Amino acid sequence: MSKKTSIRIGTRDSQLATWQAKQVAKKLQDLGYETELIFVKSEGDIDLTTPLTEMGGKGVFTKALDDAQLNDEIDIAVHSFKDLPTENPLPLKVAAIMKRADARDSLVAPDGTGFLNDPDYEATIATSSNRRRAQWLHRYPNHNIVNIRGNVNTRLEKVEKNDWDGAIFAAAGLERIDLGHHISEYLDWIVSAAAQGAMAVMIREGDSEMEEIISQLDHDETALCTTIERDFLHDMEAGCSAPVGAYAYIENSHVHFKAIALTLDGMESYDYEEVVSVGEAGELGHSAAQALLSEGAIKVIEEMKKSEK
Numbered sequence: 001m002s003k004k005t006s007i008r009i010g011t012r013d014s015q016l017a018t019w020q021a022k023q024v025a026k027k028l029q030d031l032g033y034e035t036e037l038i039f040v041k042s043e044g045d046i047d048l049t050t051p052l053t054e055m056g057g058k059g060v061f062t063k064a065l066d067d068a069q070l071n072d073e074i075d076i077a078v079h080s081f082k083d084l085p086t087e088n089p090l091p092l093k094v095a096a097i098m099k100r101a102d103a104r105d106s107l108v109a110p111d112g113t114g115f116l117n118d119p120d121y122e123a124t125i126a127t128s129s130n131r132r133r134a135q136w137l138h139r140y141p142n143h144n145i146v147n148i149r150g151n152v153n154t155r156l157e158k159v160e161k162n163d164w165d166g167a168i169f170a171a172a173g174l175e176r177i178d179l180g181h182h183i184s185e186y187l188d189w190i191v192s193a194a195a196q197g198a199m200a201v202m203i204r205e206g207d208s209e210m211e212e213i214i215s216q217l218d219h220d221e222t223a224l225c226t227t228i229e230r231d232f233l234h235d236m237e238a239g240c241s242a243p244v245g246a247y248a249y250i251e252n253s254h255v256h257f258k259a260i261a262l263t264l265d266g267m268e269s270y271d272y273e274e275v276v277s278v279g280e281a282g283e284l285g286h287s288a289a290q291a292l293l294s295e296g297a298i299k300v301i302e303e304m305k306k307s308e309k
């Protein structure tokens, strides 16, 4: 591509998605390319009342961007990697995974977190993620979980308006749009979603020109860690709405991997933790899923499939 032609970057129009697309634009401009942003509305952004778990889960946030890309209205699409289904039947592929930000979940508690120290207090916590719900109830069985929908900004507004005790957000989502000061506590004990905090840049399959350009943005360590996490999620056959978490990070040339699967009520949990050298980590996500499934986590998946029917 001549550097004069501008790369059309497709993005959802939420503040977070726009920030992420601008970040990719900046990296491409640093490499000498011109860019333009094209905004595409997704089903998940338009319908703000139906819980995500009832909207069919897969691809709620990505379908509109996929269509725009297949129709050649955009050259590349910027996604939150955790929103991308692990199976993709379309002729689109991830060409770069950007360096990951904070992968942790966080609690926004407008009146403080003191209630967490009172074992008798029946707190109300908002989240529409089964993974967050199950892990929260595992630790705080007498709390109540309520659904909350919307993009990061509208969810934050709802937390301030309602009399819930708190709501759970991806730290990266708040921090990227300068709302990190609302975070009351980082939830280190919650295993985050596969690929949380990472962005993926998609191209059309066979677009070798874009592949060459975009692959320059790929961050090796993030790619390895998120691949392990997504292999795990894929093999659990769990889908993005399942009560399943997976997180890998690299330290001293070793991959530290943690995974969890729980029943929806949080009562039973299956945990996996391992440290292996980077060179031996290629199959880690697959072997972890096999281990948890044979230990009994298959029950979690069957429960999930029944609830989706």
Ligand SMILES: NCc1[nH]cc(CCC(=O)O)c1CC(=O)O
Binding pocket: 080, 081, 082, 083, 152, 168, 169, 170, 172, 173, 195, 196, 197, 198, 199
């Ligand atoms: N589920 C929606 C979504 N997709 C990506 C992020 C945040 C950014 C990221 O995790 O990469 C969020 C918001 C949230 O989970 O609170």
